[in-house]
Amino acid sequence: MSDGRQSWLLSLAILLLVLSAQNSQARLTEENGVKSAIFLSPKFVLKPGSVANKFYFDIGFPRGHIGIKNFNAEVVDEAGNPVPLHETYLHHWVVLRYYQREGVEIPKYNGDLGFHQSDVIIVRNSGICNHGLSQYFGLGSETRRTATYVPDPYGIEIGDPKEIPAGYEEKWLLNVHAIDTRGAEDRLGCTECKCDLYNVTVDEYGRPLRPDYKGGLYCCYDETQCRVRKGFISATRSLYMRYTVKWVDWDSSIVPVRIYIFDVTDTWKRSDETTKLSTRHDCQVEYVIESCNSDVTSDGCFDTKRVSLSMPTGGDVIYGVAHQHTGGIGSALYGEDGRVICSSIPTYGEGEEAGNEAGYIVGMSTCYPRPGSVKISSGETLILESNYSSARRHTGVMGLFYILVAEPLKPDSLFHGSVKMHEKLTAPQFVWVEVLLGVTIAIAALAAYRQRSQREDGYQSVV
Numbered sequence: 001m002s003d004g005r006q007s008w009l010l011s012l013a014i015l016l017l018v019l020s021a022q023n024s025q026a027r028l029t030e031e032n033g034v035k036s037a038i039f040l041s042p043k044f045v046l047k048p049g050s051v052a053n054k055f056y057f058d059i060g061f062p063r064g065h066i067g068i069k070n071f072n073a074e075v076v077d078e079a080g081n082p083v084p085l086h087e088t089y090l091h092h093w094v095v096l097r098y099y100q101r102e103g104v105e106i107p108k109y110n111g112d113l114g115f116h117q118s119d120v121i122i123v124r125n126s127g128i129c130n131h132g133l134s135q136y137f138g139l140g141s142e143t144r145r146t147a148t149y150v151p152d153p154y155g156i157e158i159g160d161p162k163e164i165p166a167g168y169e170e171k172w173l174l175n176v177h178a179i180d181t182r183g184a185e186d187r188l189g190c191t192e193c194k195c196d197l198y199n200v201t202v203d204e205y206g207r208p209l210r211p212d213y214k215g216g217l218y219c220c221y222d223e224t225q226c227r228v229r230k231g232f233i234s235a236t237r238s239l240y241m242r243y244t245v246k247w248v249d250w251d252s253s254i255v256p257v258r259i260y261i262f263d264v265t266d267t268w269k270r271s272d273e274t275t276k277l278s279t280r281h282d283c284q285v286e287y288v289i290e291s292c293n294s295d296v297t298s299d300g301c302f303d304t305k306r307v308s309l310s311m312p313t314g315g316d317v318i319y320g321v322a323h324q325h326t327g328g329i330g331s332a333l334y335g336e337d338g339r340v341i342c343s344s345i346p347t348y349g350e351g352e353e354a355g356n357e358a359g360y361i362v363g364m365s366t367c368y369p370r371p372g373s374v375k376i377s378s379g380e381t382l383i384l385e386s387n388y389s390s391a392r393r394h395t396g397v398m399g400l401f402y403i404l405v406a407e408p409l410k411p412d413s414l415f416h417g418s419v420k421m422h423e424k425l426t427a428p429q430f431v432w433v434e435v436l437l438g439v440t441i442a443i444a445a446l447a448a449y450r451q452r453s454q455r456e457d458g459y460q461s462v463v
């Protein structure tokens with residue numbers, strides 16, 4: 001294709017995008033003053049049993065000084081149809097905020113950061129792990145039926161020009177980890193990244209795995225292959241993450257929230273003055289559930305993992321949700337006095353269709369305490385608890401807990417706005433899909449164009 005035609009296509013895409021975005025925003029503003037846009041990630045390609053673990057820098061995202069009200073995502077095919085988890089298992093997706101030095105191109109990214117560290121500054125959430133789990137947004141298989149809206153008068157503040165270092169721009173990075181389990185010999189095993197099913201004995205960088213490492217992310221990195229039934233043939237297909245962001249322009253009536261992510265595998269221990277070593281929050285992210293003794297009935301087979309953690313800066317809890325994998329049966333965060341700060345329970349699907357896939361966690365219950373009714377004090381010791389069924393062995397499971405915390409509201413703001421809640425997340429996403437089809441098409445065209453131009457530059461936006 002000639003350059004002229006490409007730029008024409010690009011202009012058309014942008015025009016469509018602008019037109020549709022204006023339409024959608026107008027419609028939204030009428031309803032509640034919240035803007036909304038739907039974006040598509042670059043395309044990733046999967047065949048039966050294969051894994052994609054992609055890192056996309058500089059993804060589409062609303063710009064400016066704004067307050068994020070909601071972030072939803074799902075995997076769709078090229079026609080825009082939602083893809084069920086039993087075909088493409090969405091292991092996780094995370095969205096990271098970062099500052100990139102102006103005028104610097106991020107070259108091909110290959111797992112380890114292929115650029116000067118000072119060119120990219122990850123803007124971590126408020127804590128508390130020392131490494132990893134620094135995302136602003138992220139979920140897994142439960143994405144479609146987990147509420148993520150930030151209630152009024154709160155918002156996740158981004159794009160404040162006062163905070164962005166001189167010479168840098170704020171951008172966003174998407175990591176998507178998806179496993180194609182069509183025709184898999186052992187579907188659950190593939191989703192739990194069991195190393196033998198992937199025939200993997202070394203990690204992504206060729207380093208041998210510990211002999212006792214039986215499953216988890218080190219065995220299902222990008223382009224690994226899970227075992228598929230003999231003779232099973234199915235088409236390779238192109239997929240996208242489609243994500244919907246809702247936001248408001250920032251103003252002084254919005255109360256900023258801090259994002260905390262706790263991990264039940266955190267090795268932190270409260271230390272006395274003499275043992276400084278244990279003050280780090282080394283979050284392992286994954287753990288293993290051993291199968292219970294076979295002479296116990298499966299009814300009594302539960303695994304409870306707890307960790308005690310210290311909350312750096314307290315405030316009002318305005319949202320809470322846990323993240324668990326298949327086998328998970330609930331998770332809770334408790335205060336120092338034993339009160340329940342939030343309890344989050346998985347919903348398992350019962351059918352075939354996307355959003356209701358039998359055997360998968362398709363949603364997590366959330367907590368929206370009335371502002372001011374659930375408080376955490378600074379330095380308070382919290383207990384995080386994650387329960388799994390141990391009727392069988394599970395590898396690579398997770399026990400995370402996300403909370404949003406805000407400074408207490410001033411008395412006058414309690415009477416304005418704080419009761420104006422958004423509708424609960426059930427099916428309305430599908431309505432947006434129709435309304436914003438124009439955006440989707442425009443962005444698909446844009447993404448296709450970008451991908452092509454990136455390839456031509458020798459740049460691949462993949463790990």
Ligand SMILES: *[C@@H]1O[C@H](CO)[C@@H](O)[C@H](O)[C@H]1NC(C)=O
Pocket residue numbers: 199
């Ligand atoms: C598994 O990996 C080994 C070593 O990398 C290789 O020799 C063997 O053929 C693989 N087996 C299968 C079934 O792919």
Ligand SMILES: *[C@@H]1O[C@H](CO)[C@@H](O)[C@H](O)[C@H]1NC(C)=O
Pocket residue numbers: 302304329330331332343344385386387
């Ligand atoms: C987890 O299991 C323990 C029993 O081991 C129970 O007391 C607790 O209520 C459970 N928590 C959740 C959140 O399900």
